[in-house]
Amino acid sequence: MAFNLHAILACPARIGVAASLHALVSCAALSVVATCMSTLCMLSLCMLALAPRAHAQTTFADAHPVFVARCSGCHAVVGFGGFNIAYPDPVSAYTDAQAPSYYSPGQTKGYASVVRMLDGTMPMNGGCTGNPALDAGNPLCATAGELAIVQAWIAEGQLPPLAMTGTSFCSGHQDPTPCPCGNAGLPSAGCAHAANELGARLVGRGSASLAQDGLVLEATRLPASSALFIQGDAAAGTGQGQVFGDGLLCVTTNVVRLRTRTPIAGTARHPAPGDAPLSVQVQAPGSVKHYQVLFRNAANYCTASTWNGTNGLRVTWTP
Numbered sequence: 001m002a003f004n005l006h007a008i009l010a011c012p013a014r015i016g017v018a019a020s021l022h023a024l025v026s027c028a029a030l031s032v033v034a035t036c037m038s039t040l041c042m043l044s045l046c047m048l049a050l051a052p053r054a055h056a057q058t059t060f061a062d063a064h065p066v067f068v069a070r071c072s073g074c075h076a077v078v079g080f081g082g083f084n085i086a087y088p089d090p091v092s093a094y095t096d097a098q099a100p101s102y103y104s105p106g107q108t109k110g111y112a113s114v115v116r117m118l119d120g121t122m123p124m125n126g127g128c129t130g131n132p133a134l135d136a137g138n139p140l141c142a143t144a145g146e147l148a149i150v151q152a153w154i155a156e157g158q159l160p161p162l163a164m165t166g167t168s169f170c171s172g173h174q175d176p177t178p179c180p181c182g183n184a185g186l187p188s189a190g191c192a193h194a195a196n197e198l199g200a201r202l203v204g205r206g207s208a209s210l211a212q213d214g215l216v217l218e219a220t221r222l223p224a225s226s227a228l229f230i231q232g233d234a235a236a237g238t239g240q241g242q243v244f245g246d247g248l249l250c251v252t253t254n255v256v257r258l259r260t261r262t263p264i265a266g267t268a269r270h271p272a273p274g275d276a277p278l279s280v281q282v283q284a285p286g287s288v289k290h291y292q293v294l295f296r297n298a299a300n301y302c303t304a305s306t307w308n309g310t311n312g313l314r315v316t317w318t319p
Contacts, residue, residue, distance in 0.1 A: 057201050057220040060097065060110075061161035062188065063153035064090045066146040067097075067113065070123055075113075080124075083109045090161040098158070110158055114150045117142050145173075148186055152198055165204035165215055166291075170241035170250035170312040172199075177240040177248060181302035185221075190310040191247035194299035195223035196266070199247075202293050202310035209318045213279035217270050217291055219310050222263040225296040229258040229270045231281055232290045235312060244294075245305035250312030251292045256281055268293065285319040 067075070067086045074080035075096075076087055083096035097110030104112040116122035120130040126140035135141035142150075153159070168188040172179035179191035185199015192199050200221045206214035217229055232251035235241075241248030259275065261268035271277060282289060291313045298306045 057159075057203060057218070058149065058152040058156045058186070058198075059159040059162045060090060060094045060153065061164070062186075063110075063150045064093055064161065066142065066150050067093065070117065070140070070142050070146065071113065073123060081109070085110060085113055094160050108158065111154055114154050117147065117150065145187060148198065152186060163205075165206060165208050166313045166315040168203075168311050169235055169239050169314055170237070170248055170292075172241070172248050177237050177242060179247060179302075180243050181246070183246065183302050188311055189221070191302075191308060193223060193246055193297045193308045194301040195297065196221040200293065200295065200308070200310040202291065202313050204291070204313055204315055208278075208315050210279050210282060210285055211319060213277040215278050215315065217278070217293070217313070218267065219263075219269075219293040219295075220267045222266050222268055222293070222295055223297050223299075224263060224266075225298065226260055227263055227268040227293050227295040228260045229268075229291065229293050231256045231258055231278075232292075233288075235290050235314065239312075241312065244309060245307035246297060246302035247308035249292070249294075249309060251290045263295075279317065282317045285317060287317045289315050289317065291315065 068088070071086040075083060075085045077084065083099050085093050085097045087093040087096065097108060097113070099109045101107050101109045101112035104115055113122060118130045120128045123140055127138055128135050128141035132142070132144035132147065171187055171189055172184045172191045173187055178184065183192040185192045185197065186201070189199035189201040198221055200219055202217060202219045204215055204217055206216050208215045219227060230251055232253050232255045234251075234253035236249050236252040241250045258278070258281070259270045261270060293310045295308060296306055297308045
């Protein structure tokens with residue numbers, strides 16, 4: 001049976017990365033028509049459509065390197081199909097990605113590009129199936145991590161390449177400190193948790209200037225629990241973190257508890273209007289601070305522990 005993404009959105013069940021046949025049947029009961037026939041593609045698209053739609057954070061800045069790596073042969077300069085989603089300039093590439101698609105009517109070319117990566121027809125003549133396990137060893141085909149990134153970009157609203165402040169570190173993708181159960185989320189995110197297999201993500205937005213402090217820390221893909229924003233002077237584990245519950249602790253040395261928030265729709269921010277700016281905890285221009293959000297995750301997921309964390313965020317403060 002084939003599927004239509006719009007109809008699948010009506011399916012109440014949430015399908016994770018390890019989607020079961022029972023969950024697939026739940027979506028199949030919709031008796032809808034679509035274009036993608038492979039089992040893996042159906043599972044992946046179901047997951048994409050049913051992923052949590054809380055406040056989004058995966059932007060085209062995250063997805064663009066995947067398109068550059070996998071689609072440059074036809075869509076960097078040549079403009080095959082009328083668009084260059086792999087053009088070196090992400091702003092221009094994003095503009096092309098938002099053009100209407102003929103492959104997936106009613107959708108964008110960026111959306112259709114992800115569909116085609118999942119059904120194995122893109123890159124063209126690449127010999128890909130859309131199944132990373134079967135495509136392993138073929139340098140033309142997207143990896144599981146790359147597919148997860150572009151699916152998250154679609155599921156979270158195809159955001160443009162928004163400007164962010166700071167540098168992400170400690171995602172659990174690197175040795176010597178991977179996520180404790182092999183539960184890595186997306187690159188630039190924390191370890192996967194029971195509420196979201198992509199992992200919670202922390203980013204900074206606004207100016208990190210002592211004179212004009214506009215920096216806001218924003219964490220998304222959080223469970224419905226308490227979320228603690230912390231700051232430290234150093235990165236734990238030389239930047240790779242230390243095992244901490246179901247995830248990693250990324251921050252150490254003179255750790256300051258900034259604020260505890262209750263996430264709304266999976267999102268928490270600090271400072272909020274009326275709060276003291278982050279710069280009150282910064283000693284001097286040029287100071288490098290490290291931030292993370294730790295949260296409770298009571299559901300049995302990875303270890304017996306009930307906590308996890310986002311990635312770390314490294315920010316250099318200017319005058």
